[in-house]
Amino acid sequence: MAPSHALRCCKRALNWVPVLFINLVVAWSYYAYVVELCVYTIPKTNNAERISYLVIFHIFFAMFIWSYWKTIWSKPASPSTAFALPRAEKELYEKEQRAEVQQEILKKVARNLPVYTCTAGGAIRYCNFCQVIKPDRCHHCSSCEKCVLKMDHHCPWVNNCVGFSNYKFFILFLAYATLYCAVICATVVQYFVKFWTKLLPDTHAKFHILFLFFVAALFFISIVSLYSYHMWLVGKNRTTIEAFRAPVFANGPDKNGFSLGIKRNIADVFGEEAKYWIFPVFSSQGDGHSFVTRLVHIDPEQANSVLQQNGKIPVAGETNLSMVADDEPHTEGKSKEKTDGGQMVAVTMDSEP
Ligand SMILES: [Zn+2]
Numbered sequence: 001m002a003p004s005h006a007l008r009c010c011k012r013a014l015n016w017v018p019v020l021f022i023n024l025v026v027a028w029s030y031y032a033y034v035v036e037l038c039v040y041t042i043p044k045t046n047n048a049e050r051i052s053y054l055v056i057f058h059i060f061f062a063m064f065i066w067s068y069w070k071t072i073w074s075k076p077a078s079p080s081t082a083f084a085l086p087r088a089e090k091e092l093y094e095k096e097q098r099a100e101v102q103q104e105i106l107k108k109v110a111r112n113l114p115v116y117t118c119t120a121g122g123a124i125r126y127c128n129f130c131q132v133i134k135p136d137r138c139h140h141c142s143s144c145e146k147c148v149l150k151m152d153h154h155c156p157w158v159n160n161c162v163g164f165s166n167y168k169f170f171i172l173f174l175a176y177a178t179l180y181c182a183v184i185c186a187t188v189v190q191y192f193v194k195f196w197t198k199l200l201p202d203t204h205a206k207f208h209i210l211f212l213f214f215v216a217a218l219f220f221i222s223i224v225s226l227y228s229y230h231m232w233l234v235g236k237n238r239t240t241i242e243a244f245r246a247p248v249f250a251n252g253p254d255k256n257g258f259s260l261g262i263k264r265n266i267a268d269v270f271g272e273e274a275k276y277w278i279f280p281v282f283s284s285q286g287d288g289h290s291f292v293t294r295l296v297h298i299d300p301e302q303a304n305s306v307l308q309q310n311g312k313i314p315v316a317g318e319t320n321l322s323m324v325a326d327d328e329p330h331t332e333g334k335s336k337e338k339t340d341g342g343q344m345v346a347v348t349m350d351s352e353p
């Protein structure tokens with residue numbers, strides 16, 4: 001085996017250590033709760049309490065494991081072949097040494113793609129490693145060694161990229177992990193106090209119950225803050241990457257570029273049908289390749305009323321809208337794709353739509 005290959009295998013195996021750690025903690029917490037608390041500690045006379053604890057615990061345990069499992073094993077979605085350069089352009093691109101001519105080739109191809117964002121310098125975002133034009137919100141992950149659609153971040157605790165294919169599962173994993181810890185804390189606390197104040201005798205269960213409460217409380221505090229942060233991001237339709245570096249559109253960086261109002265932002269990740277929201281089944285909207293932006297495709301009338309509401313233009317008419325149909329590099333085809341015949345209009349808004 002070549003040394004570099006062995007090193008790679010080693011690194012891959014090491015990447016599973018945090019996942020293994022979480023699994024061991026969860027397995028131990030299951031044993032401590034079910035066996036040490038429900039079997040050994042809760043008095044035989046309190047059968048109703050024991051059964052209700054076991055039922056509630058198992059519901060949250062199952063939802064937590066289900067969403068964790070789906071976050072780990074959902075393959076990160078990569079750009080489709082439509083974003084790769086056609087053979088002729090690819091050959092030209094590879095032969096070409098001058099960056100500006102390479103950009104021209106990319107621009108020509110990107111014209112037929114639903115791409116609205118560019119680099120800070122205004123260039124087409126191209127991944128040399130994967131040899132694709134990066135769709136909006138797509139980033140190359142050096143750990144996964146591929147481009148990941150709507151990449152949020154690479155999470156070591158699930159040893160996977162969190163992105164378009166599993167962002168909903170990740171949010172649910174955080175939600176159910178928080179609830180799992182909350183259920184443990186709320187039900188264990190009275191026995192914790194009894195052991196602590198020596199109202200219950202020192203048995204082998206004591207160590208597990210005391211430790212279970214501490215660990216659950218610690219995890220609860222750290223996960224609830226991460227969960228709140230991600231729910232805030234969902235409300236803003238922003239990925240973690242975009243929260244640190246605003247996506248750049250034709251008219252400059254706009255951290256709210258993909259925000260369409262809180263209701264639509266939530267639907268973007270969780271889907272339109274509320275019945276699927278609490279289950280880790282895929283219900284996010286779109287295909288991860290193109291996103292509706294605040295450079296919205298709406299008909300001019302609608303845009304007028306939005307601008308009037310924002311006090312940007314007088315009701316009587318002179319429009320302030322900048323039509324970006326012909327001179328903007330990525331519009332052709334996009335408007336056909338997303339507008340259903342509507343005209344592409346750039347709407348500059350200061351506040352959240
Ligand atoms: Zn890539």
Ligand SMILES: [Zn+2]
Pocket residue numbers: 141142143144145153154155160161162
């Ligand atoms: Zn990754």
